[in-house]
Amino acid sequence: DDVRRRVDLDGIVYAGSHGFDIARPGFRREFGAEYLVDLDMAEKELHQPLDEISGAQLERKRFSIAAHYRNVTENDVPALTQTFEAVAARHPELRRIDGKKVFELLPAIEWDKGKAVMWLLEALALERENIRPIYIGDDSTDEDAFRALKERGVGILVSEQPQPTAAIYSLKNPAEVEGFLRQLSDARPAAPV
Known part of the structure; x- marks a missing residue:
């Protein structure tokens, strides 16, 4: 609910609390309730x-x-x-x-951000060759997701300081993340009319 309040976009999937709470319109899955x-x-x-x-x-x-x-x-x-x-x-x-x-x-269950990402890809039928998930995170708990996506997606660590990570790329701060997302959005092909 916290993520939903911050982002406030309709029609997308929200995952919070380390992936324990996943929701989209008409659907909610809570792991560990x-x-x-x-x-x-x-x-x-x-x-x-x-x-x-x-x-x-x-x-x-x-x-x-x-x-x-x-x-x-x-x-x-x-x-x-x-x-x-x-x-x-x-x-x-x-x-x-x-x-x-x-x-x-x-x-204390076998669940983390990496398992949540993989569950989402399967639940949304996004486990296809032409899909490259991007995961951006700044915390040590995000390493589970970086590892899970290593062979099939892109992990991006947000950190001012270089550090060991399973992420493929890094950005220094939230401003760089915003710039990256804007460039990604601008590069997206226009939807057919």
Whole structure:
């Protein structure tokens, strides 16, 4: 729903929460819905302790809980880490992933952005030779999608700094992504009249 609000285009498929939530007009598929109660419980356990850490931000999406610490002082990071680890340990039905200055809890099922991309290609009947999917991402969790598309699509990492990646190409920032997408759109052949 967050992605849909940001993009606000009709007639396209939206995937959010690491691919756990996929929707298009008249269709919605939620992977891991049986873990929503567990996520609710973990979120409640994290609220008070993280509220006491200056700069910490707790973000709840439908299928994930994220503890952002980019604005937390270096002295407070160990307390945030310890709190998050303790809650994660009490919820083995959830798995922890670490991103850029963020810890997340997700349903502990065999599902990731790469599996979501491949599921979408199959569900939309796009597994054809003349289809080259493009996946653009800036997080370590996007590496699953880059790997999944390695032989049949294009992965593009967004990063100011060079880093190891399964992506084939890289762009430095969102402005470069916008420029790339505009060029791609402009190069698209016109639809027949």
